[in-house]
Amino acid sequence: MNGTLVVSFHGDDGRHAVFDVSRLPLPGWHRALAAAFAARTGPAGGLRTRAAASTGWGSLVRLMRFLACLPRPPAVPNQLTPEHLMAFHAHRVATAPATGHQDLARARLLFSLPGLREQVAPQVLDHLRQRLPAPRTPQVAQAAGTGSAVSPPTGAGRLTTGFSDGELARLLAALRADAATIRDRIRSGQDLLRRYRADPSALEDRERRLGRMLAQMAATGQVPVPPGARPNPFAPERQQLAGHLFLTLRDLAPLLLLAAALSERNGETVKELPVAHRMLEDRAVELVIVKRRRGARRWFETVTWEIGAPGRELHTPGGFYLLLLELTARSRRLRGSPSPLLWSVWRNGYAAGLGAPDDHCAPFEHSLRGTPILPSAWAADRPRPLLADPPPGTPGRPGEAQPLQVSFNRIKTSMEVRRTKRMGGHLPSAAKSNTMPVLFRNYLSGDPVITTWAEEVLGEAFADAEQAARRAHEHAVQAAGGGPRVLPGPAGAPALEAAGLVPPVARQAADGDLDTGWSACIDHTRHPLTGRPCQVSFLDCFHCGNCLITRTHLPRLLGLLRALAQRRRELPEGQWWQHYGPAWVAIRQDILARFTPAELEQARTGEEHDALLDLVENPWQAP
Structure with a gap:
């Protein structure tokens, strides 16, 4: 359209987005902002996934809206002053302490690019090159005279340390048990479908009726309402029937968490597991995974995962990867458009607001946050809920046990600690998906399990x-x-x-x-x-x-x-x-x-x- 100025984004994660710069305030900034943001999200820029680009765009939008609300806003880039940036930082710290410091850091990176660097005053660049102010806690912000208490950031009470040895053992056992149930359920449905296609008359009446519905599901991807159930597309019997051949949304939590534990990778990498792979003499599988936050042109890594002996697919990363390919194969074939990602599930189309009975989707194709996983809810809603160990020095009576807080970060930390202990604390050998400084600073330092183990050693x-x-x-x-x-x-x-x-x-x-x-x-x-x-x-x-x-x-x-x-x-x-x-x-x-x-x-x-x-x-x- 006339008068529009947009930045088209094509990320290394295969996702696309369009950012409309013309909708921002202060039109005198638009061309410079478009050029700088295009460089920031381009092939040589640092924002190479849709999530990262959207985060950077959000900071840019907040900056421009703040400048536009000033009594005398800078109409063009060369009217910007260091005082404007200091006021923006103070405003963000007072209203959003968790992200205020990050907004100024992203602005510094944006203003260092050619699209803006030549159009702002030198004193603005000098101010941005200085060390950024240290982030302040909400209590400090309130004491500084903001006038109101600032609530803590979301998730401030969540645990970030790894699990104890007992908690990790119980968690892995529960994940393997649920994954085995899902595997046996789908394999049983596939076996019944095979026997129905071979000779329907050899089946009992109940199996023949179920086999007929499975054959219809395998051909069309649509799940009928089972006989005797309510004639309602939201009937829970349809969810149960779909599980005979397809993964469902409720299956994602245990499978994703077990994949993260076995591969010793974070949740983002596991959500983007690819279909493409290469077998190495039936002993290992080779594939290219996405490892985010490594800098431009360093997002992809080739890994080799052990397959293991038959029947041990729930204990080795390569064997579990091949099992996931098996469990998602039918749903991936029934999807309308192919996707390079492994994950594909059946979902109720009416419940998803699609206006259709059923849908087969890649839940993480467009966004890693598009489908909530809720690991802690999975742990608490199991028939045998997972409970946390009592705090040290307490008797830990059963009635006082707390639910186990489960997250991808805690699993990743626990597996890093486990590998470090297995390597005898030798960081060069323990560093796998991160550098030694990142391994120590983000995963090992302060973790009670590794601290206790180090004290024992x-x-x-x-x-x-x-x-x-x-x-x-x-x-x-x-x-x-x-x-x-x-x-x-x-x-x-x-x-x-x-x-x-x-x-x-x-x-x-x-x-x-x-x-x-x-x-x-x-x-x-x-x-x-x-x-x-x-x-x-x-x-x-x-x-x-x-x-x-x-x-x-x-x-x-x-x-x-x-x-x-x-x-x-x-x-x-x-x-x-x-x-x-x-x-x-x-x-x-x-x-x-x-x-x-x-x-x-x-x-x-x-x-x-x-x-x-x-x-x-x-x-x-x-x-």
Whole structure:
């Protein structure tokens, strides 16, 4: 039509749309906006699906309507000022905190394109290039003087963390049970149809009547009203009859959720599974899937899914994909127009407002949100509803159990956590459909399951390291004369002589003449293991039979423990245990345990700052 200015969109997801720029206010902006939005949604732009393009269009519409409502609106792009954009951001934050920040971010991307960049003032571009204001919570917005409380965004109370191991096991069992029921139902109907076509007279009267209706349904795609039912196209008996040959809308929830769990992909990817595929020696299936939000020209990914053994199609992604092709094949053939997407279901045409009895449709052909799935409603409406685990530390009586909140995001998070645990926490191996930073930031960080598992792994690793250090200490003690002599109580010469030291050595030890780094050595000229002058590190003294430790050495030993604790924060855990673990075990378990709490408390008052650890390391000898 004359005077119209539109942007035609053809997305990478196969969907199309038309955006009428001429219906926006401020006609002086139309040509520049059309050029910029066409570039933003074009082949090299960042909005390459219909959903993404519609979201970007919504932000543009809100910006132009806000500008048009100003007392002095900018009639053309070069009249726009930074104050206009700041006012728009403040208005959006006050009225829609969940999307206000995103609207300004989308405006920045739009104004950076050639269609608008040359027509706005330089100071506007400079303002947009600055770091965007941090998004504010509704409470902050109210405190800032907006005058009214802003309700939290929709879904703010929904759980986003993954399921516990018990919840995930129950969920997968329920999904497989429902999928098996759907599979057996359709295969049973197909078998009856085959037997009816082969020899109707061989069937019983009830099966013959049902087979006759199934043959009519298979030929026309229309579901008749069963005999004895109300002559009403909305009769529930028609829904039940259609399920003998076709998937129905109520079948989508368990099948989609199980496909997401087995493929370890998000709900968007599963909704857009293609029909086209390639078999690889009957062992795997290869297909091209859509992975959104990867940037321009990176939407598609070729994957190979294992098929598995016969009868295991509910446990492998490739086997389940082939099963879905089987269950949707008849409905896809009866549809009026072909679609590259796998999903096809029967629906009541009158209930859908089509003015026809029945319809076979691809539920996600035009929009991923066109058909609501409601996973939590499916979980709650089952004959045996799925319940969440009780919070930690509560007895969890059956009457207080809460329904399990199910979503594609929670399933994806749980499968990412499960794979990461299976890979031993090695992120390069665990990263499958996302980069390592995205995997950690969006799925693993803060998830209680992965946090608990990591704590258990670290606890086991620390226990193993401590046991290894203990064994190393015991081995060194056996090889070096039985370990140090620890003498609690008085440290004078008489006490040392009573402990078995010869008088000259006892007097030297009491006077401190035999002190080394943190202990004393009664004979450094003859090592118990070699019989030669000692050449080992001072840290190895704690395993040696020549080592003598009295109450006077406690302040230095406590200072050494503090230095070892500091070194533990500076080194990888494995390296610390290897270098310092045996000495730490000897001091903590074999030496300090021999002194009374009063002796240790008195020693802490005179605890010395350790300055010897760096010296005994001999860093100049390190390669």
